[in-house]
Amino acid sequence: NAGVTQTPKFQVLKTGQSMTLQCAQDMNHNSMYWYRQDPGMGLRLIYYSASEGTTDKGEVPNGYNVSRLNKREFSLRLESAAPSQTSVYFCASSESTAGKNIQYFGAGTRLSVL
Amino acid sequence: DQQVKQNSPSLSVQEGRISILNCDYTNSMFDYFLWYKKYPAEGPTFLISISSIKDKNEDGRFTVFLNKSAKHLSLHIVPSQPGDSAVYFCAASVLDTGTASKLTFGTGTRLQVTL
Numbered sequence: 001n002a003g004v005t006q007t008p009k010f011q012v013l014k015t016g017q018s019m020t021l022q023c024a025q026d027m028n029h030n031s032m033y034w035y036r037q038d039p040g041m042g043l044r045l046i047y048y049s050a051s052e053g054t055t056d057k058g059e060v061p062n063g064y065n066v067s068r069l070n071k072r073e074f075s076l077r078l079e080s081a082a083p084s085q086t087s088v089y090f091c092a093s094s095e096s097t098a099g100k101n102i103q104y105f106g107a108g109t110r111l112s113v114l
Numbered sequence: 115d116q117q118v119k120q121n122s123p124s125l126s127v128q129e130g131r132i133s134i135l136n137c138d139y140t141n142s143m144f145d146y147f148l149w150y151k152k153y154p155a156e157g158p159t160f161l162i163s164i165s166s167i168k169d170k171n172e173d174g175r176f177t178v179f180l181n182k183s184a185k186h187l188s189l190h191i192v193p194s195q196p197g198d199s200a201v202y203f204c205a206a207s208v209l210d211t212g213t214a215s216k217l218t219f220g221t222g223t224r225l226q227v228t229l
Contacts, residue, residue, distance in 0.1 A: 004157070035219075042118075042203065042221040043158070058216065090157050100146060100165070101207055101217060105157030 004106035023091030137204030
């Protein structure tokens with residue numbers, strides 16, 4: 001079982017470049033999430049999609065856009081990367097956002113913006 | 115404003131002993147709590163959870179205790195094993211908000227189990 005798959009695993013960008021982080025889940029989950037993890041900050045929610053066709057901002061959405069392409073896929077786009085976006089990005093999914101919300105995470109994308 | 119706090123960035127415990135990881139929260143609306151475990155270069159994996167109607171939940175070597183009046187929960191690992199060495203995240207949410215229930219994570223505690 002693949003679970004939650006993120007691509008790429010590593011990426012180096014120059015300031016101002018754009019890129020899209022891809023995420024796919026094979027657990028037939030309705031809800032998907034994007035987090036970033038920075039040293040000493042824990043995981044912070046960037047955007048989430050409660051169900052196919054809906055997206056909402058999380059705690060730190062500035063500088064990012066998302067697309068829920070279908071039930072399986074949820075992508076995160078950086079339109080103009082900044083050094084402050086250097087981080088490890090995790091995608092997660094859960095059956096729903098309601099109730100006992102156990103989220104399953106991908107292995108992460110380590111992004112460096114120079 | 116950090117609503118979920120893990121004040122110990124790291125903890126070292128000998129193999130076979132008890133590991134106790136602590137977590138404090140400030141939002142009294144939180145009523146569901148989870149612990150996640152994270153190895154290097156991997157994503158967090160769900161470990162154990164507890165809802166606010168309970169004060170203890172046990173799963174094998176792992177037990178979570180909840181003290182609602184103190185807004186404090188702890189994860190006990192007995193006995194600790196070298197494979198338990200990882201970063202542990204505490205997370206909290208509000209059930210039945212009528213809107214999306216989101217997890218708020220703490221900053222993590224790195225546990226090292228030594229031989």
